Amino acid sequence: xxxxEVEELxxxxxQGRGSVDALRGVNLAVDAGEFVSIIGPSGSGKSxxxxxxxxxxxxxxxxxxxxxQDVTALTGDGLARxxxxxxxxxxxxxxxxxxxxxxxNVVLPLTYAGVAPRAARQRAGGVLxxxxxxxxxxxxxxxxxxxxxQRVAIARALVNDPGLILADEPTxxxxxxxxxxxxxxxxxxxxxxxxxxxxxxxPEIAAAAPRIIEVRDGRVSRDERRAGL
Amino acid sequence: MxxxxxxxxxxxxxGANKLxxxxxxxxxxxxxxxxxxxxxxxxxAREEATGRLGDMSPDHxxxxxxxxxxxxxxxxxxxxxxxxxxxxxSRLEGVLAACSVADSSGELAAGDLRVTGTVVAxxxxxxxxxxxxxxxxxxxxxxxxxxxxxGARLSVSLFPGxxxxxxxxxxxxxxxxxxxxxxxxxxxxxxxxDRRSYISLEAADxxxxxxxxxxxxxxxxxxxxxxALADEIESLLKERHSGAGVGVLHQQAMIDAIDxxxxxxxxxxxxxxxxxxxxxxxxIMNIMLATVTERTHEIGIRKAVGARDRxxxxxxxxxxAVLSVVGGLIGxxxxxxxxxxxxxLIRHLPVATSWxxxxxxxxxxxxxxxxFGVWPARRAARMEPVAALRHD
Ligand SMILES: Nc1ncnc2c1ncn2[C@@H]1O[C@H](COP(=O)(O)OP(=O)(O)O)[C@@H](O)[C@H]1O
Ligand SMILES: [Mg+2]
Numbered sequence: 001x002x003x004x005e006v007e008e009l010x011x012x013x014x015q016g017r018g019s020v021d022a023l024r025g026v027n028l029a030v031d032a033g034e035f036v037s038i039i040g041p042s043g044s045g046k047s048x049x050x051x052x053x054x055x056x057x058x059x060x061x062x063x064x065x066x067x068x069q070d071v072t073a074l075t076g077d078g079l080a081r082x083x084x085x086x087x088x089x090x091x092x093x094x095x096x097x098x099x100x101x102x103x104x105n106v107v108l109p110l111t112y113a114g115v116a117p118r119a120a121r122q123r124a125g126g127v128l129x130x131x132x133x134x135x136x137x138x139x140x141x142x143x144x145x146x147x148x149x150q151r152v153a154i155a156r157a158l159v160n161d162p163g164l165i166l167a168d169e170p171t172x173x174x175x176x177x178x179x180x181x182x183x184x185x186x187x188x189x190x191x192x193x194x195x196x197x198x199x200x201x202x203p204e205i206a207a208a209a210p211r212i213i214e215v216r217d218g219r220v221s222r223d224e225r226r227a228g229l
Numbered sequence: 230m231x232x233x234x235x236x237x238x239x240x241x242x243x244g245a246n247k248l249x250x251x252x253x254x255x256x257x258x259x260x261x262x263x264x265x266x267x268x269x270x271x272x273x274a275r276e277e278a279t280g281r282l283g284d285m286s287p288d289h290x291x292x293x294x295x296x297x298x299x300x301x302x303x304x305x306x307x308x309x310x311x312x313x314x315x316x317x318x319s320r321l322e323g324v325l326a327a328c329s330v331a332d333s334s335g336e337l338a339a340g341d342l343r344v345t346g347t348v349v350a351x352x353x354x355x356x357x358x359x360x361x362x363x364x365x366x367x368x369x370x371x372x373x374x375x376x377x378x379x380g381a382r383l384s385v386s387l388f389p390g391x392x393x394x395x396x397x398x399x400x401x402x403x404x405x406x407x408x409x410x411x412x413x414x415x416x417x418x419x420x421x422x423d424r425r426s427y428i429s430l431e432a433a434d435x436x437x438x439x440x441x442x443x444x445x446x447x448x449x450x451x452x453x454x455x456x457a458l459a460d461e462i463e464s465l466l467k468e469r470h471s472g473a474g475v476g477v478l479h480q481q482a483m484i485d486a487i488d489x490x491x492x493x494x495x496x497x498x499x500x501x502x503x504x505x506x507x508x509x510x511x512x513i514m515n516i517m518l519a520t521v522t523e524r525t526h527e528i529g530i531r532k533a534v535g536a537r538d539r540x541x542x543x544x545x546x547x548x549x550a551v552l553s554v555v556g557g558l559i560g561x562x563x564x565x566x567x568x569x570x571x572x573x574l575i576r577h578l579p580v581a582t583s584w585x586x587x588x589x590x591x592x593x594x595x596x597x598x599x600x601f602g603v604w605p606a607r608r609a610a611r612m613e614p615v616a617a618l619r620h621d
Contacts, residue, residue: 056533056614077537083614084535095530095618099245109534111230156534 001068002029003163003195004053009062011048011218022048023059024218030197032163035190037206038199040215046199047168049215053197054089054166055079067163084112088157090167094149096141102128102152103137109160127155131185147178154185158194165189168199183208230540232547239548242520253516254556256509257597261560261590262567263502268586269568271495273579278487286360287452288325291478292318292445292462294470308466308473310442312352312430317469318447318462319354323454326357327447329430333438337379337426338399339387346383346424348400350433351446358446366394366409374432377405381413382423400428401436455479499586503593509556510597517549517605528609529617542610549602550595557594561587 011023022045030036040046051057052064055071064071066082074082083089096105103124110120125137131151141149150170157165167186171179187208190196198209206212214222243250292314294307310329318327328351335348355361356368361378369376377398384393384407393407405428414422447462449455459477466475521528528541565582572580 051615054533056618077539080532080535080537083533089533091618095526095533097527097530099241108531111234112531112535112537112540114230117234160535 003032003034003067005029005063005065006053006059007063009049009052009064010060011045011052011057012060022218023052025062026215026218026220028213028220028223030164030195032195033190033193034211035186035196035209036198037209037212038197038215039201039203039206039212040221042201044215045218046201046215048218050089050166050168050197050199053164054087055082056089080112084109085160086163088154088160088162088165090150090153090157090165090170092169092172094141094146094153094173096149096152096156098141101138101140102133102144102155105141105152106155106159109156113160124155124159127159128152130158131155145178146174147181150174150178150182151185154182154189158189164195164197166197166199169201170198171200171202171205179205230543232543235543235547236551238544239551242524242544242548243552246520249516250552253512253552254559256512257506257553257556257594258509258560258563260502260506260509261557261594262564263505264499264590264593265561265564265583265587266568266571267498267502268495268583268589269565269580270571270578271491271498272583272586273568273572273581275488275491275495276581277579278491279484286448287480288449288455289358289479290447290449290455290459290462292447292466293443293476293478294474308470308475310445310466312442314466314469315352315354315442315445317465318445321458321461321465323450323458323461325448325450326354327445328352328354328358329442330355330446331430331433331438331441331443333433335400335426335438337383337387339396342387342389344383344386344424346380346426348433348438349425349427350430350438351427352430355427355446358448360448362412363409364412365392366407368409369427369429370408372431373408373429374435375403375405376408376429376432378409378411378427379407380411380423380425383426384410400426401438403436405432456481506590506593506597509594510553510601513549513552513598514601514605516552517545517602518608520548521545521605521609524609525612525617525620528612529614529620532612532614533618538610541612542606545606545609546599546602549606550598553594553598553602554591557591560594561590564590 006026006028009023009026010021013020013022026049038046038049048057052059059072067086071079071082097108100108103121106124106128107120110123115123128134128137131154133148133151133155136144136148141152144152171182174182183205186196186198200206211225212222213220292310294310312329315327315329318324331350333348333350334345336343336345349355353369353371361368364381368378377400379387379393387393387398388396393410396407397404398407411423447458449458456479459479459482463475463477467473531541568580572578
């Protein structure tokens, strides 16, 4: 059984004449442990798809099963729980809370998971160490470079030990070298057994993953696995 | 998450915009301070009034022909009390003494010293009825038309040199002989008994000082009998004056009356002050709505990492509550301080700390914060994660 599976997923923004069909029937399955790149031109619906997969948004129609569970049937609290425990989302713009230190940003998901403050800080510190930021715990996002901020965001996505990490253009705001480092970090996370879905419009970056899915006009237009990577 | 964690979040949120939080709190501070200081002053006035009345003998009754004290029901004309009424009251069971009292103002002269004071025309029973104690000489005897008894201060003013007893004083160009001098008495409310002089009803009639009886002073044998005696006197006089208006006052009735007046007064003032608390609450709502809009992106991030609607609701609700509670605590301190300051600046302004008033103000400010915080907090809680994340 795949970790996640979507069938005939559609998403329509707005109503009537001005409405936009962002997804027009996406079918997709990802197994646990896979590293998948989603590629496609700007406006093709990549972010829309990621938001739905990350339970940040609901589809207009279609089915989404995550770990055997029908996500479309979940309540708001059920989705929040899924986002908190089972999914980690990495954004292009990092989306850290600027008033909180790196450590407190990583603690955030643990707080909502009900982990006691002391244990949460310990665990968050450990994950930051893991992404190479052991000496930046008390820095606020404004005091960190872009690459470091994205590492904090990755640590935050990892801290609840989720089954799936979703990253939407995670290197989009970084220079090539820093982007490469982040990509290497994803690569090593995948080797540790994490399931990853990475969105990019850049074929070079997409090539880091053994499986590339291309989206065009709200549909999957190509889905290929390459061996030997 | 624990409530403490939400409170820490709230303090953090407030700390991010200290000036605005402070200004928002100002509304609550003023409202709570107004309530606390007004209640303190009202409570002080009540304690003062009942405390002073406490000095008055609890076994004392004051009978009037209406006009004073409890208003006669309907529009019955007041009864004209006479010394015969006094005599009738004296004969009632449980009455220790009763005397007629007619007050007027008069100037007393001794040599070239002149003093104005209250001249009380009364009967010998006044000594017992008012529980007068003499420092020197004796009280008026029955039918004494040229005798006068002086209050302690009057005696000192008119005869600074020595004993007044046996000396002559002039009242309305008529010579009176001082029969006795009273021991100093504590003043009750605005009455200073030491500035009073006592003459007989007959003497007052002759001088033309007395038009009618002011009231009849009665002393009961025991405090326990006062209330029953009051009813008895009332029905006795109604009978004697065929239903005309009669008022019987005693300490407890006066305390009750003053108390109820002060309660109403304090209530009205507190109500007005509470309006400023509500205005403060609207300030909180205003600022919370601004905060929620401003922090939409933050809400999106929190939801993206797993905050439930309830977590976001509580975060902002607790923030509103903390704003109002901190404002309330400062307001209580300012209110107590303000009341104390007023008590120093305005002489005789009684002030007492009223714990229920403080509790009320605190509870009310918390309720205002929660009430006016709910709507902004719900707006925050109901945001969709993606929509909130797009906002910046
Ligand atoms: N909130 C929205 N409201 C209306 N249209 C939207 C919204 N978000 C995205 N779209 C539209 O949906 C389409 C897909 O957008 P998106 O998923 O962001 O594409 P991508 O991430 O591949 O660039 C685009 O045409 C975009 O304009
Ligand atoms: Mg996009």
